Amino acid sequence: MSNAYLNETELYNKKLKEEFVSRYPESAHNVYRRIFYYSAAAERMYGIDLYEFNLNQISEVLFSINASSLASVKSAVSIVRAYIDWAIHRRSNNINPLDIIDGDWEKQFVDSTKKLFFSKNEIDEIISKSKNAQDAVIIALLFEGAGGKEVSELRNLRPEDVDYEDKSITLTNENGEQRLIKVEDQTLHLIKEAIRQGDYYKRNGHVSPNARNTKETSELIETGYVIKPAKTKVVHVEQVNTHLIYARLSGISDEDMLDIPNFTVKNIQRSGMVYMAKQILDRDGKFEDREQYFEICKKFGVNTIDNNGYETYNWFPIKQFVNIDMINQLYGDDSLS
Template identity: 70%
Template sequence: MSNAYLNEIDIYNEKLKEEFISKYPDQTHSIYRRVFYYSAAVEEMHGADLYEFNLKQIGEVLKSMNPSSLASVKSGVSIIKAYIDWAIHRRSNNLNPLDVVDVEWERQFVDTTKKLFFSKDEIDDIISNCKNAQDSVIISLLFYGVGGKEVSELRNLRYKDVNFEDKLVTLTNENGEQRQVKVPDQTLQLLQEAAKQLEYYKRNGHIAPNSRNTKGTSKLIETGYLIKPANTKNVHLSQVNTHVVYGRLSTISELFEIENFTVKNIQRSGMIYMAKQILDRDGKFEDKEQYFEICEQFGVNKTVNNGYEVYSWFAMKEYINLDMIKQLYRESSLS
């Protein structure tokens, strides 16, 4: 379910649940509410609040969430368990059914049909099959931390912003704010190739023989920015608009038959890869300081908490964690 649709749902016994939510930091409130949006339909059906649920009923809530990873299930379980513990005095007994569950019980609710994230090898394979360096560089930059609102850092990037000696890229967001990220040699090579590309292969070179427009390429227009528009009817002589980036990824997704190949999922895949690198370096991945490293690389927003600016990192634990690393990178060092 989309966030817009969920927000239209009334939380069951809302006053009580909001009292529970208020115990936690502001930046986590939307995560807790999301679970209660899903539980509402099951609570209505059974005519009982979530704190009174048995294990089977809790399972119905988790299943309705269609979680795509074990991490998502664990997040839901953790929130429901905390809520039942908090309201335990209201239950008909003083037992929390989630006290006895294990990882195998949680695993049954993972929707294994939905793939959202990609390993570095998968990203490299996709990049190697892109005929346009203009497409490859978008994927690589997103994977290694470039983003901004409506991919502004990507759209604002100029070739002169790349320091090839120090492997640093200076990024400018929609507000003109700048930051630097380090990128690997592969990305630097793609930056060079993308800057030199003059002709864009339509549909990655897959133009149907019976197509009305038999010309397989479009001329790219030099605008001073690294991501160039093709010479079509609607040309922007400055930065490309957001839809150009989304459209190119959509075409790759369609041609390569890759579901959920979106800006957000490519970036999150890169975050998980960075977490794996930190795990290999430190021998563990659990501290908020390690999450902060990822936040720094990917330009994660900060929020004010108790008068201090801090990264909004807590929600990242849903998809950046040891289980997800193990799922994408099945290596002996992760066992």
């Protein structure tokens, strides 16, 4: 079910749902409403509110979400449980059916065919299979925290923005605002190789011998930026456009290349957030504090919001996928080892 469709869906018993949602920070409202959008169809079909659902009816709602991770399922279950607890006085039997479940019950609702997150080892393997440093550096930078609107921080990166001794890079977004992040040695190496690369291997070096133009490479144009365009009839004099970044990731993930579904800018960045959470867990022995989330927000350039006159990171949405469950799902017993 698409976001557009969800936004057009009328909540069942809307006034009551909105009363419940209003108890939470405004930044969380859409997260809660989304669950109620999914439950609306079942509520209308049965003619009762979600607070009156039995376990089988709740299961129908959870299956309809098509969650790709256990963390997403647990988040949805938590919201439904909280709603039923809040409205328990309206329920016919005063019993919350979700009080009897365990983690194994929740696993059935995970769509295991829909992989959206990648471990550090998986990212490293994809990078190792990328014939172009120009492609590999995009993956590494996204995983390390670079982004910005329309991936402006990648597109604006210049060789002089890289400090190899300090192991850091200065990122510039679409508004010219700058921030500095630390990066790993591998990323620095890929940046250096991307700067040096003069010819770009088409289709990751897998040009069909039957292709009309069988030349394996295209000449790259020096523009003063780390990520460079290939020479075409159109003359490029500045940084690459957003579509080139997307096209290169699409080329890597194409089923005829490495065949990696859902290998997108957002999913690579989110995977990087989970990896950073794992590192924080290994460092601190726990991962639960707001300050720990703020470290991730700072590294990945998460937007800030005004919270009663106090500027803070909009960190609540990332809790849906940056949490202990997702760390365990991707890294298992590797944490705290």
